Amino acid sequence: MTILEDIISRVEELNPIHAKKIRKNISGQNQEFLNKAENFLKDYMQFLTKHGKDLDYAIDCYLKLIDDMLYETIRFMTSKEYSNSSFQDVNTRIYDNPEVMEYHMQGLLLSQFLWIQHYKILEFFLENAPKHQDKTGNYLEVGAGHGIFLNSAIDLFSKVDSFTALDISKSSIEIAKNFVDSSKVRFVHSDILKFEEQDTFDFITMGEVLEHVENPIGLLEKLKSLLNDNGITFITTPTNAPAIDHIYLFRNAEEIREVIRKSGFQIISEIQVPSEDMTAEEAHEKGISVMYGAFLKK
Amino acid sequence: MDKAEILKKLNDIFINTLDNADIVLKMETTAADIEEWDSLRHIMLVVEIEKTMKTKFTSKEITKFKNVGDIVNSIEAKK
Amino acid sequence: MKSFTELCKNIGKTSSDFSKIKLAILGDSATQFLGQGIKGLGIDSKMEFEVYESDFGQIDQEIFNPSSGLFNFDPDFVLIFHDSNKLLQKFMDTPLDQRQQFGESHIQNLSKLYSTLKEKLSAKLLYFNLAEFRDGVFGNYSNKVEGSFLYQLRKINFNLMNLSSELKDLFIVDICSVCNQMGRDHFFNARLYYQASLTISLDGLPFVAQQTLDIIKALKGQIKKCLIFDLDNTLWGGVIGDDGLERIEIGNLGSGKAHSELQKWGKQLKERGIILAVCSKNDEETAKEPFLKHPEMVLKLEDFAIFVANWNNKADNIRDIQKVLNIGFDSMVFIDDNPYERNLVKESLPEVCVPDLPEDPVDYIDFLRNENLFETSSHSGNDQKRTEQYRAEAERIVYQKSFSDPGEYLSSLKMQAEIREFDNFSIPRVAQLAERSNQFNLRTIRYSEAEINSISDSQDQIGLTISLKDKYGEYGIIAIIILNKKTDHYFIDTWIMSCRVLKRGVEWFILNELSSLAKSKGIKEIRGEYIPTKKNKIVKDHYQSLGFIEKESQWILNLDKYQEFDNYISKA
Numbered sequence: 001m002t003i004l005e006d007i008i009s010r011v012e013e014l015n016p017i018h019a020k021k022i023r024k025n026i027s028g029q030n031q032e033f034l035n036k037a038e039n040f041l042k043d044y045m046q047f048l049t050k051h052g053k054d055l056d057y058a059i060d061c062y063l064k065l066i067d068d069m070l071y072e073t074i075r076f077m078t079s080k081e082y083s084n085s086s087f088q089d090v091n092t093r094i095y096d097n098p099e100v101m102e103y104h105m106q107g108l109l110l111s112q113f114l115w116i117q118h119y120k121i122l123e124f125f126l127e128n129a130p131k132h133q134d135k136t137g138n139y140l141e142v143g144a145g146h147g148i149f150l151n152s153a154i155d156l157f158s159k160v161d162s163f164t165a166l167d168i169s170k171s172s173i174e175i176a177k178n179f180v181d182s183s184k185v186r187f188v189h190s191d192i193l194k195f196e197e198q199d200t201f202d203f204i205t206m207g208e209v210l211e212h213v214e215n216p217i218g219l220l221e222k223l224k225s226l227l228n229d230n231g232i233t234f235i236t237t238p239t240n241a242p243a244i245d246h247i248y249l250f251r252n253a254e255e256i257r258e259v260i261r262k263s264g265f266q267i268i269s270e271i272q273v274p275s276e277d278m279t280a281e282e283a284h285e286k287g288i289s290v291m292y293g294a295f296l297k298k
Numbered sequence: 299m300d301k302a303e304i305l306k307k308l309n310d311i312f313i314n315t316l317d318n319a320d321i322v323l324k325m326e327t328t329a330a331d332i333e334e335w336d337s338l339r340h341i342m343l344v345v346e347i348e349k350t351m352k353t354k355f356t357s358k359e360i361t362k363f364k365n366v367g368d369i370v371n372s373i374e375a376k377k
Numbered sequence: 378m379k380s381f382t383e384l385c386k387n388i389g390k391t392s393s394d395f396s397k398i399k400l401a402i403l404g405d406s407a408t409q410f411l412g413q414g415i416k417g418l419g420i421d422s423k424m425e426f427e428v429y430e431s432d433f434g435q436i437d438q439e440i441f442n443p444s445s446g447l448f449n450f451d452p453d454f455v456l457i458f459h460d461s462n463k464l465l466q467k468f469m470d471t472p473l474d475q476r477q478q479f480g481e482s483h484i485q486n487l488s489k490l491y492s493t494l495k496e497k498l499s500a501k502l503l504y505f506n507l508a509e510f511r512d513g514v515f516g517n518y519s520n521k522v523e524g525s526f527l528y529q530l531r532k533i534n535f536n537l538m539n540l541s542s543e544l545k546d547l548f549i550v551d552i553c554s555v556c557n558q559m560g561r562d563h564f565f566n567a568r569l570y571y572q573a574s575l576t577i578s579l580d581g582l583p584f585v586a587q588q589t590l591d592i593i594k595a596l597k598g599q600i601k602k603c604l605i606f607d608l609d610n611t612l613w614g615g616v617i618g619d620d621g622l623e624r625i626e627i628g629n630l631g632s633g634k635a636h637s638e639l640q641k642w643g644k645q646l647k648e649r650g651i652i653l654a655v656c657s658k659n660d661e662e663t664a665k666e667p668f669l670k671h672p673e674m675v676l677k678l679e680d681f682a683i684f685v686a687n688w689n690n691k692a693d694n695i696r697d698i699q700k701v702l703n704i705g706f707d708s709m710v711f712i713d714d715n716p717y718e719r720n721l722v723k724e725s726l727p728e729v730c731v732p733d734l735p736e737d738p739v740d741y742i743d744f745l746r747n748e749n750l751f752e753t754s755s756h757s758g759n760d761q762k763r764t765e766q767y768r769a770e771a772e773r774i775v776y777q778k779s780f781s782d783p784g785e786y787l788s789s790l791k792m793q794a795e796i797r798e799f800d801n802f803s804i805p806r807v808a809q810l811a812e813r814s815n816q817f818n819l820r821t822i823r824y825s826e827a828e829i830n831s832i833s834d835s836q837d838q839i840g841l842t843i844s845l846k847d848k849y850g851e852y853g854i855i856a857i858i859i860l861n862k863k864t865d866h867y868f869i870d871t872w873i874m875s876c877r878v879l880k881r882g883v884e885w886f887i888l889n890e891l892s893s894l895a896k897s898k899g900i901k902e903i904r905g906e907y908i909p910t911k912k913n914k915i916v917k918d919h920y921q922s923l924g925f926i927e928k929e930s931q932w933i934l935n936l937d938k939y940q941e942f943d944n945y946i947s948k949a
Contacts, residue, residue, distance in 0.1 A: 017329040021337040070341065071357040075910070077345045080397075083911050249393045258392075276338055288338070299837065352828070353870075354820050354908045356930035375931075376868045376906070377837075377861055 003041040003055075004034065007110070010059050018066050024277060025116045037113040044109060047179060058106055062114075065107030072242035077287070084247050087214050091168070094245045101171035104244075109146045109179075117273040117291035121207075121236050124271045124293055126152060132203060132232045132295075133157050140164045140201040140226065142192050143209035147176035153205065154182050164201075166190055193222055200228035210237040210259070211246045220263035229298060233265070236293040238275075239284065252284045256292050270294035299377045301325075304351075304370045311346050315339060325367035353377060378587065381410070381579045384417030395425040398593065401447050401500070402428060403436045404458035407574040411458070414586035422594060433574065440490050443497065452500045454593060456550075457490065459483075460576040461507040461530060462565075468526050476524040480532035484540055491544055501546045501596060503589060506534050508556035508564060548592050548754075552577075555584045558747060591752040598813065601730065601751050602704050604646055605695060607713035608657040608664055608686070612640060612676065614738060618663050628673030635738045640675035642742060647680050650763045651751060652702060654683040656694045656711070658718075661686040682767035691718050692725035701771050703877055710750050714738070762851075769849035770877070776849075787882060787945035790847040794883070795949040796890050799833035799840035806854050807842060810873050815912040817874040819905065819919060824871075837862050838870070839894075843887060845878060845946070852878060856887060866902035867895050872919075885942030888923055892939050905932045 004026070012019035048058060075083055084090050094100050112118050129152075136157050141150050144165035154163060163185045167173050173187050188195065192209075204227055210216040220235075227233055239250045250256050253272055260267060273291045274283040283290045309323045316334040329335040335343070344363075348354055351373055359372045379387075400415065402408045412428040419426045429450040431439045436457060439447040447455070464483075471479055491502055511519065512526040519527040534553055541547045556564040559581060566578035577585055594600075609616045613636045614626025626633040627640075647653050653676070657664050664686035668678045678684065683701055685694045691713070699706055706728035713719050719731045735744050773790070780786035799807055808826035815821070824832070832840045843856040855878045859871035869891075874883060895903055905920045907913075920932035924939070 017335065017337050017340050020329065024336070067357070067361040070337075071360050073341050074344050074348075074355075074360065077341060078348070079910065081911060083909070085911060251393045255391075255393055352822055352824070354822060356906065356908060358930040375863075376870065 002034070002038055003045060004037050004113070007041070007055065007059060007114075010056070011063065014059070015063050015066065018063070022114050025114065029116075033113075033119065037119075040113060051178065058110055061103040061106035062110040063107075064103050065111070068244050069242070072244060072246075076240070076242035080287075082242055082246050082249050084245070085214070087212075087247060090212070090245045090247060095169040095172075098171045100244075101169050102175070105146050105172055105175045109148075112146075112148055115275065117238070117275045117289070120273040121271065121291050121293045122148065122152065125149065125205075125234060126156070128269060128295060129153070129156050129203075129234065133159065135230060136160055136202040136232075138162045138164070138199065138201050138203075140166065140204045142166050142204065142206040142223065143168070143212075144176050144180075144187075145172055145207065147180040149205050149207050150176065150180050150185065153203075154180070154184065157203070160184070160203075162186065164188060164197075166192060166195060168192070192219065195226075197226060200231065201226055202228055202231050204231065204233040205235075206233065207236045208238065210235065210256075211241065211248050211250065214247055216248050216259045217263045220260065220265060224264055224298060227298065231298070232268070233296045234293070235260075235296065236291060239290045239292065240287050241275075241289040250292075251287075253280065253290065253292050256294075260294070260296060265296040265298065268295040268297055299374070301370050301374055304373050304377070305366070307351065308347065308366065308369065311343065311350055315343050315346050323366050325365065325370060327366040328364065347373075351377065378583050379418070379421075381414060381582050384414050384583055384586070387417035387420040388413060390420050391425040392423075395420075395423045396597070397425050397427065398454065398597075399427045399429070399450065399452040400593075401430075401450055401452040401455045402458070403431050403439055403447070403455065404460070405434050405436060405463045406458070406460045406576040407433055408458060410575060410579070410582055411577065411586065414582045415589055418583065418586045418590050422590065422599075424590075424593075436490070440493050448497055451498065454503055454596075455494060455498070455500050456503045456505075456589065457487075458505045459507070460505075461510065462570060462576050464507065464530070464533075465512060465526060468529065473524065476529065480529040480536065483533050484536045487537075488540060488544070491547055495546065501548060502544075503548050503550050503592060504537065504541075505550050505552045505585075506537050508553055508561070509534070510561055510565070548596070550585070550588050550592060552585050552588065555581065555588060559584065588749065591749050592754070595752040595754040598754075600708060600753055601651070601710050602708040603652040603654060603682075603698075603702060603710070604643065604751075605654045605656045605698065605709060605711045606643065607711075607715070607718065608655060608659065608667075610714040610738070611712060611734075611741075612636060612643075613667060613674075617667060618659060622666055622670055625667060625671070627667070627671060632738045633673070635741060637673065637675055638742045639745070642745065644675055644680065646751060647676075647764060649751075649753075649756070652682045652704075652764055652767050653680055654698050654702075655681050655685060656691055656698065657686045658688055658691070659686040679768075680764070682764050683771050690721065692722050695722060695726060695729060701774055702767055703770075712745070765850055766852065773847075773849050783880075784945070790849075790881075790945065792845060792847045792881065792946040793949040794843055794845045794886055794946045796841055796843050796887075799829060799842060803842045803854060804829050804833065807840070807857050810854070810857055810875070811871070814873045814875075815910070816876055816915055817879070818910075818913050819872045819916055820870065820908045821910050821913060822871055832859060839867075843883070843890075845881075845883065846949075856883060858887065858891065860891070865900070866904050867891070867900055869903065869905040872905065882942070882944040882946060884919070884923065885944040886946040886948075888934075889941045889944070890948075892934070892936050892941070896936055901936050903934045903936065905934075906930065907932070 008019060008022055011022060045055065048054060072083060133156060137160060139153055139157055139160045144150050144167050150163065150165055161184055165176060165185055166188045168191050170189050173189050177187060204223055206223060210219060213219050223233060237250065237256060239252055257267065271293045272280040274280050275289040275291065276283060280290050305323055309321065312321045312323060313319055316332065316339055318334055321332060344360060347369065353373055353376055355372055363369055402412050408430055412430055416426045416428060429446065429452060431447065439445045468479055487504065494502060507530055509530055515522050515525045519525040522528060537549050541549045564578055564581040569575040569578060606612050614632050615624060617625055627636050643653055665678065667674055683698050685698060695711065699709065706726050710730045711722055712732065712734065714734055719733065722729055723731050730750065732745065732748055734741055777786050797803065804826060808824065808829045811824040811829060832838045839860040839862065841858040842854045845852045845855045855875040857871065857873050858869065861868040861870045891903060905925060907917060907920060925932035925934045
């Protein structure tokens with residue numbers, strides 16, 4: 001039995017409704033996906049063992065994340081707004097709380113291959129990022145989280161010898177340090193808005209951060225100031241995705257584009273991945289989450 | 299409101315939300331018994347139940363829903 | 378007012394915090410420009426309209442066909458526009474002997490449209506009344522001939538008012554007044570009418586859209602509740618501190634009549650339930666002098682809930698007024714002749730409505746009347762008491778500052794509360810609180826008036842209202858409780874309180890009452906629940922602070938061990 005199948009059958013026992021969705025997600029995927037997932041999960045298992053944890057622990061974390069999302073989504077369906085509006089509040093309750101952060105990040109790790117939108121976005125990044133590797137000498141990731149994009153970037157950008165990984169959560173950095181095995185990476189524990197650097201960066205990745213702040217335009221403007229004039233940035237953010245730590249609600253892709261434009265970026269290429277089996281338009285109409293990803297330049 | 303009444307009302311909600319007129323709910327019914335009852339529909343079901351039954355569930359209640367009986371009991375405890 | 382072209386440029390500039398509104402427009406002339414005007418104008422009020430338009434001339438078909446696009450669309454508002462030019466065509470096709478009943482049958486038809494709509498939709502119906510014009514058949518003599526067009530047209534306009542006072546969800550958009558204000562020559566453009574079937578000129582459209590939007594906003598609860606006046610050169614001409622009592626212009630002196638007229642308008646608004654306040658840069662004593670001594674002042678000190686005259690900046694003073702009244706900044710209007718003061722307030726408090734008064738005082742009143750600042754969606758006798766309530770609140774705040782011990786202060790208020798089951802008198806207010814309360818609301822379950830009605834008849838539920846008064850005046854109903862009766866306990870389905878009475882110990886009083894009610898029925902436990910929302914964090918610890926014990930996700934109070942809370946409220 002593959003690890004993936006093992007995970008699904010364990011989820012099935014604990015949360016059969018959710019298992020239905022994962023099965024549906026996986027069923028349309030090709031062998032390449034399955035291989036990638038398996039390799040990733042093998043690494044993840046090793047990582048767990050190294051830290052005295054097992055797969056049941058990881059699944060437990062993941063299902064807690066799913067429970068949180070379920071409740072937030074039900075509230076969202078009636079209120080049509082996210083339950084959080086204050087960054088300060090989320091920061092104290094979640095980013096600064098190692099216990100919550102640990103299960104949250106572990107949960108997100110598994111979601112990387114169980115949620116189609118996460119996987120498709122990573123694929124999009126892997127396909128398009130190499131176009132910019134010649135011009136890239138240094139690399140910054142904002143909100144490095146569990147470090148999956150960072151790992152891919154280390155593989156892709158062979159010329160880069162200095163990677164910087166920034167995260168507002170100490171716990172998140174501890175997890176990423178375990179997961180990213182590279183001497184090239186400098187980890188910085190800081191709020192991006194307070195992060196100052198002498199040099200600008202050639203490439204900045206910021207995955208799923210915009211929805212965590214009160215003022216996404218301000219955040220993008222800050223990003224712009226850290227990017228060199230010919231630099232490229234890759235961002236992702238979801239629409240209609242209620243979660244315990246999401247603040248800024250984008251109702252559709254156009255609202256994201258507007259924020260991008262207002263902060264003075266231009267879109268080079270973009271992708272939309274609905275979280276359910278439907279088109280992006282349909283998802284938008286029904287208020288269902290769509291993951292948005294885009295490469296931007298100044 | 300007693301459990302039988304609640305179950306009957308839930309049955310109507312399930313039929314409408316899942317678009318399947320053949321559904322006959324029992325206390326033991328789970329998502330495994332009804333094909334259409336997936337995670338997206340589950341959310342719609344809970345939203346619809348709250349609206350129709352004039353109640354609200356806490357996060358603890360919602361995450362403990364394993365079968366129809368759990369939902370009925372949660373409603374019955376308050377109504 | 379923005380031009381139609383500017384409004385069109387607005388369309389699409391939405392953002393995620395805009396409220397979404399579904400509007401269906403049914404007309405007997407081309408309505409797509411109207412739809413665009415409303416959409417564009419909505420943006421400036423943070424509203425995103427989704428508009429459904431029928432083909433023109435399909436009003437009856439859309440409404441009488443239950444599977445029409447209109448019903449599929451399930452709008453929040455339906456706008457019906459019968460145009461008076463089209464009406465004239467219909468009138469001319471009516472046989473001479475039936476023309477005297479023309480207006481009557483038009484109204485009957487509308488009433489039928491309304492009842493058919495309401496069978497299937499909860500939407501509110503907006504209806505344009507008729508822009509008046511003469512058909513040149515009888516001349517002025519029309520006024521004597523019941524079978525003339527103008528006679529029937531005006532009859533319809535008059536009877537529309539009667540009909541809308543009968544039908545709760547019918548609201549008249551008074552485009553006839555818009556047409557009068559602009560003049561028919563500007564409101565109607567013959568070329569557009571004959572070539573494009575457009576019955577309102579492009580210049581007229583933004584104003585019509587504005588009236589429509591005003592009604593929708595009022596129905597959405599966005600209403601102005603408070604009018605703040607500056608004094609010098611606003612309520613009177615001249616500067617009281619420099620010119621003195623005899624030389625300020627009010628009544629017959631100088632441009633006094635214009636200022637008197639402004640005061641009369643303020644008085645009318647106050648009688649309608651708008652709270653008046655003063656915010657002026659003056660010494661308080663000097664500022665009050667005209668109100669006490671000038672014989673021609675229309676407004677008196679007792680007309681104002683709050684009187685602020687000092688040398689602080691006006692934005693700060695308005696913040697203080699807001700604190701006392703405890704209403705949103707977006708429900709306040711500030712009137713000041715001085716552009717500097719206006720800009721300061723606009724910049725520091727962007728939500729406050731600050732009309733740009735014309736320079737010449739003689740233009741003030743006509744300008745303000747046409748701004749339609751005080752659109753409303755309801756009117757009750759209670760509204761007139763509002764100023765007294767807020768005056769009382771202002772006095773309480775001043776009075777409270779003279780006590781160092783909060784207990785001493787509370788007992789000196791001599792509060793009395795009355796607890797009653799829901800009844801016909803209280804149900805509308807209960808429904809209002811249940812629909813609108815966000816903050817002090819433990820579970821935020823929304824009930825309509827009909828649902829509240831059925832609770833009052835139910836054997837399984839108890840609905841209670843708590844009203845409060847103290848030595849300064851009456852608050853009216855300030856809390857509602859809905860209990861679900863279980864065999865061995867009461868479950869608190871709803872606990873809502875008005876934020877005006879926080880920190881008065883009302884919750885202690887209520888819990889004492891609930892416990893004796895439960896005990897008298899042999900019930901040993903009361904259970905409650907807190908369901909968090911974005912806005913109800915202030916009651917997160919409500920049950921804990923009242924001594925409930927958390928079990929599973931509920932809060933439980935064992936009545937055998939319950940010790941009544943001391944409080945400062947006596948039972949009326």
